[in-house]
Amino acid sequence: MSYLFYFKAYISEKLLAQCINNILLQTKIDSIQVDTANRGKSPVLTGLASQKNKDALLKTINQNCDILELHDLIKVKVAIKTVGTYLGFQIDNAHNIVTIEGLVSNQSERENILDSFTSAMTDMTIKHDIKIDARAKSTDYAMYITLLLASIANIQLADITIQNNELRLKGLVRDKTREQQTLNILQQLFQDDLKIINQLELVVKFKPDIEALKFENMPMPLLDPKQQ
Structure with a gap:
């Protein structure tokens, strides 16, 4: 039983x-x-x-x-909310200053970024505010920087931001030819990784309008009769 x-x-x-x-x-x-x-x-x-x-x-x-x-x-299982990373930097050639800001996932990534700038721009003062958050996705920004700095020689007052798989490009260029050369190089380098957002502006040089200038009618000096 x-x-x-x-x-x-x-x-x-x-x-x-x-x-x-x-x-x-x-x-x-x-x-x-x-x-x-x-x-x-x-x-x-x-x-x-x-x-x-x-x-x-x-x-x-x-x-x-x-x-x-x-x-x-x-x-x-508690899902960990990820934090978006970004990196932005401005190059002021007139005052030899590079200002960097951003958010990365760890100390090593921040050090690699700073090393990339200091190695490539030895004559510039580097200022930075790069924060660290362990929830952020790891991104190899240092690789982008090395390629970028060699590609933006034609840009004055460059202002670059990398975020959400986009590279936003601001600054001044002297002419359309230099602008297109820069964009072509960046497209070749980052076409598989980053979308290039072009916000470059042309440098406007002042050219006086000769016809609009007015000159005072200055009286001609009288000649000495003895010299006539």
């Missing part, structure tokens, strides 16, 4: 485990484990899942599997 009881309990546990495992397979949740051994119709669920997946899973099991009580030991 007792043998038959244990046999039925064993079969019941196996069927219950199969039912739950089929649901896990269908929902493609492989981070959850089920334990039915010697627990009758009261299985234990352990593992890690988002709150949404956990709620949906428990509801599906209760509706489709023959259970008395479901012991839920599933831990809720």
Whole structure:
């Protein structure tokens, strides 16, 4: 009699485990484990899942599997909100100053950025306000800087921002030819990584309008009669 009881309990546990495992397979949740051994119709669920997946899973099991009580030991996975990174810098050639600001994910990235500037611009004073946030996505800005600084020689008062896979380019150029040369170089370098947003302006040089100038009619000096 007792043998038959244990046999039925064993079969019941196996069927219950199969039912739950089929649901896990269908929902493609492989981070959850089920334990039915010697627990009758009261299985234990352990593992890690988002709150949404956990709620949906428990509801599906209760509706489709023959259970008395479901012991839920599933831990809720808390999503870490990421923070967007950016890097901006301004080059003031007139005063030999480079000002850098941005947000990166770690100290190493900040040091690499500063090393890239100091190595390429040895005669410039480097000022920076680069913040660190561990939630930020790691980005190799140092690689961009090395390529950028060699490409913007024609830009005066350059103002560059890299953010959201875009490179925003501001500054002054002397003519359209230099502007197009700069854009062509940047497109070749970053066409697979960054979208180039061109906000360059042409330097306007003052050219006086000769016809608009008015000269005073100065009287001619009288000649000495003796010199006539």
